[in-house]
Amino acid sequence: xxxxxxxxxxxxxxxxxxxxxxxxxxxxxxxxxxxxxxxxxxxxxxxxxxxxxxxxxxxxxxxxxxxxxxxxxxxxxxxxxxxxxxxxxxxxxxxxxxxxxxxxxxxxxxxxxxxxxxxxxxxxxxxxxxxxxxxxxxxxxxxxxxxxxxxxxxxxxxxxxxxxxxxxxxxxxxxxxxxxxxxxxxxxxxxxxxxxxxxxxxxxxxxxxxxxxxxxxxxxxxxxxxxxxxxxxxxxxxxxxxxxxxxxxxxxxxxxxxxxxxxxxxxxxxxxxxxxxxxxxxxx
Amino acid sequence: xxxxxxxxxxxxxxxxxxxxxxxxxxxxxxxxxxxxxxxxxxxxxxxxxxxxxxxxxxxxxxxxxxxxxxxxxxxxxxxxxxxxxxxxxxxxxxxxxxxxxxxxxxxxxxxxxxxxxxxxxxxxxxxxxxxxxxxxxxxxxxxxxxxxxxxxxxxxxxxxxxxxxxxxxxxxxxxxxxxxxxxxxxxxxxxxxxxxxxxxxxxxxxxxxxxxxxxxxxxxxxxxxxxxxxxxxxxxxxxxxxxxxxxxxxxxxxxxxxxxxxxxxxxxxxxxxxxxxxxxxxxxxxxxxxxxxxxxxxxxxxxxxxxxxxxxxxxxxxxxxxxxxxxxxxxxxxxxx
Numbered sequence: 001x002x003x004x005x006x007x008x009x010x011x012x013x014x015x016x017x018x019x020x021x022x023x024x025x026x027x028x029x030x031x032x033x034x035x036x037x038x039x040x041x042x043x044x045x046x047x048x049x050x051x052x053x054x055x056x057x058x059x060x061x062x063x064x065x066x067x068x069x070x071x072x073x074x075x076x077x078x079x080x081x082x083x084x085x086x087x088x089x090x091x092x093x094x095x096x097x098x099x100x101x102x103x104x105x106x107x108x109x110x111x112x113x114x115x116x117x118x119x120x121x122x123x124x125x126x127x128x129x130x131x132x133x134x135x136x137x138x139x140x141x142x143x144x145x146x147x148x149x150x151x152x153x154x155x156x157x158x159x160x161x162x163x164x165x166x167x168x169x170x171x172x173x174x175x176x177x178x179x180x181x182x183x184x185x186x187x188x189x190x191x192x193x194x195x196x197x198x199x200x201x202x203x204x205x206x207x208x209x210x211x212x213x214x215x216x217x218x219x220x221x222x223x224x225x226x227x228x229x230x231x232x233x234x235x236x237x238x239x240x241x242x243x244x245x246x247x248x249x250x251x252x253x254x255x256x257x258x259x260x261x262x263x264x265x266x267x268x269x270x271x272x273x274x275x276x277x278x279x280x281x282x283x284x
Numbered sequence: 285x286x287x288x289x290x291x292x293x294x295x296x297x298x299x300x301x302x303x304x305x306x307x308x309x310x311x312x313x314x315x316x317x318x319x320x321x322x323x324x325x326x327x328x329x330x331x332x333x334x335x336x337x338x339x340x341x342x343x344x345x346x347x348x349x350x351x352x353x354x355x356x357x358x359x360x361x362x363x364x365x366x367x368x369x370x371x372x373x374x375x376x377x378x379x380x381x382x383x384x385x386x387x388x389x390x391x392x393x394x395x396x397x398x399x400x401x402x403x404x405x406x407x408x409x410x411x412x413x414x415x416x417x418x419x420x421x422x423x424x425x426x427x428x429x430x431x432x433x434x435x436x437x438x439x440x441x442x443x444x445x446x447x448x449x450x451x452x453x454x455x456x457x458x459x460x461x462x463x464x465x466x467x468x469x470x471x472x473x474x475x476x477x478x479x480x481x482x483x484x485x486x487x488x489x490x491x492x493x494x495x496x497x498x499x500x501x502x503x504x505x506x507x508x509x510x511x512x513x514x515x516x517x518x519x520x521x522x523x524x525x526x527x528x529x530x531x532x533x534x535x536x537x538x539x540x541x542x543x544x545x546x547x548x549x550x551x552x553x554x555x556x557x558x559x560x561x562x563x564x565x566x567x568x569x570x571x572x573x574x575x576x577x578x579x580x581x582x583x584x585x586x587x588x589x590x591x592x593x594x595x596x597x598x599x600x601x602x603x604x605x606x607x608x609x610x611x612x613x614x615x616x617x618x619x620x621x
Contacts, residue, residue, distance in 0.1 A: 001327050002327050002328075003327070004327075004328050004569075004570060004571060041568055041569070046544075048359050048360040048515075049357060050357065050360070050361065050362060050514050050515075050564055050565070050567060050568045051355070051357050051362060051567060051568070052567065052568065080357075094569070096328075096570070223352070224352075224353060224355065226355045226357075226362065226364075226567050227566070227567040227570070229324050229325075229327075229328075229570055230320060230324035231318060231319050231320045231324050231325065231566065231567070231570075232318070232355070232364070232366075232567055233317075233320075233340075233349065233354070233366045233369050234352075234354045234355040234364065234366070235352075236349065236352060236354070236369070237352070247348075248348045248349055248369060253324065268352075269351055269352050269353075269506065270351045271348045271349070271350070271351050275348045276346050276348060277345065277346035277347040277348040277349075277369070277370075277372070278348045279348070
């Protein structure tokens with residue numbers, strides 16, 4: 001059950017092109033699972049920016065007399081995230097979490113490949129820890145446009161069986177996309193599951209490669225949200241259900257983690273024909 | 285109405301509110317389309333304590349809604365183009381309405397249709413469903429039988445919809461018509477729906493808006509245009525409530541449009557609303573309806589109101605007194621040689 005709390009900024013630092021924010025957020029760490037996110041109000045009381053910004057949870061540290069901490073990693077995209085990047089220690093933020101459906105963990109100690117684009121790596125370290133606690137082998141692929149947009153390479157090296165880095169410009173690791181080495185790594189580790197977080201086109205490619213290699217994929221999507229709690233119907237995407245029917249589902253409450261094979265990646269941003277309740281010729 | 289003389293000093297305020305036959309212990313409701321069917325707000329808000337949950341407009345059939353992007357943030361507001369995504373009336377009754385009823389949550393069901401007949405079928409289908417405190421008729425939909433003209437923008441179409449809904453729904457369930465501000469004369473539309481049998485009006489729906497992305501140089505929203513909501517539209521809403529209350533002082537008004545604080549809600553009461561809905565503010569703060577109610581109670585108490593109903597429409601009385609006093613002063617000055 002998510003909670004709405006007034007949380008205190010206890011840390012905010014730059015890491016490469018990103019900002020790493022640590023919040024004292026009583027009640028949230030205990031309930032957080034890998035893949036959950038928080039929704040933060042921006043701009044202060046009475047702000048003209050009404051919509052919450054959603055961030056996947058990087059790490060939680062439960063306990064402590066003042067309550068546990070929640071960490072998120074973000075890039076400055078616009079006014080809201082720039083405001084957030086200007087916070088100081090001791091500032092108060094209105095935070096709701098944990099939200100969404102987390103990653104599903106395998107029951108058996110199977111090999112897993114974790115793939116991230118940019119700061120999409122943030123939620124994968126909690127996941128890696130949970131997987132390794134179950135005896136799973138974890139290989140990671142971290143990609144970004146440029147070296148300063150990579151996140152967590154050192155931490156990945158400490159915690160994974162192997163780490164492969166890709167950049168679009170070749171400034172670090174292999175020049176190319178995360179999906180270039182993916183098939184080979186899945187085969188080499190005989191992985192059963194590919195977990196991914198990053199931009200939509202990357203997730204679409206990861207899901208396709210995973211399907212080709214016979215692995216399951218679990219993708220955490222990044223759709224723009226207004227509320228994060230399931231009331232605004234803004235963050236929808238076309239997802240095929242077990243009954244074969246495509247529905248426009250909310251990435252905040254039905255996701256952000258989806259099975260890669262269920263999302264109609266090529267149709268994201270549209271209402272594909274045949275979707276439940278889609279407009280038909282002649283009107284509704 | 286009786287002229288209320290504020291008594292200074294705080295005291296217990298009777299916060300009960302009535303919209304015709306719908307009597308609520310609290311004057312703050314959710315707004316249609318901003319609370320889904322209530323369930324998602326339950327972790328943040330005691331849904332039994334607020335005035336009522338106003339559900340997202342439901343249509344006869346399941347509806348996918350529009351493509352994304354569906355939302356753009358604007359100064360003190362947002363533009364949305366959801367396109368009435370919903371499960372259709374049958375699933376709504378079986379799941380959402382049942383969930384609300386089982387918890388004893390006062391529920392105002394918002395209905396929407398593409399033709400007069402669709403509204404009629406919705407009213408008939410809901411007629412014998414228990415647990416409906418009121419119907420809110422969302423008439424800001426294109427009429428497929430009239431070249432897509434929005435019902436709310438034409439007095440005849442607006443009246444036709446309300447007439448069939450009133451005729452085919454349970455007689456003891458109040459019918460509120462939700463009006464669009466995108467009209468030349470909202471009082472004329474209000475007259476039409478009241479003549480057609482509406483028990484009250486909900487003011488206002490969103491304003492039609494558009495945002496163009498400077499990077500792509502084309503409209504941001506998948507549906508191109510969308511509804512503007514949030515504090516940016518509050519003065520438009522207050523004006524609409526004021527005008528309709530001035531024309532029909534005894535008609536119950538559910539006021540909405542950018543309400544974010546108790547003071548905002550107070551403004552709507554003064555303009556003539558008997559209760560208020562909180563919409564976009566819920567996206568920012570899911571606890572907002574309860575917070576706004578508490579802030580409103582404190583404002584009323586500080587100003588010495590014994591009862592919330594004493595503030596309804598008081599702005600008109602105060603303005604009339606102000607004008608009378610000014611005229612008396614002028615007359616006195618003219619009499620002085």
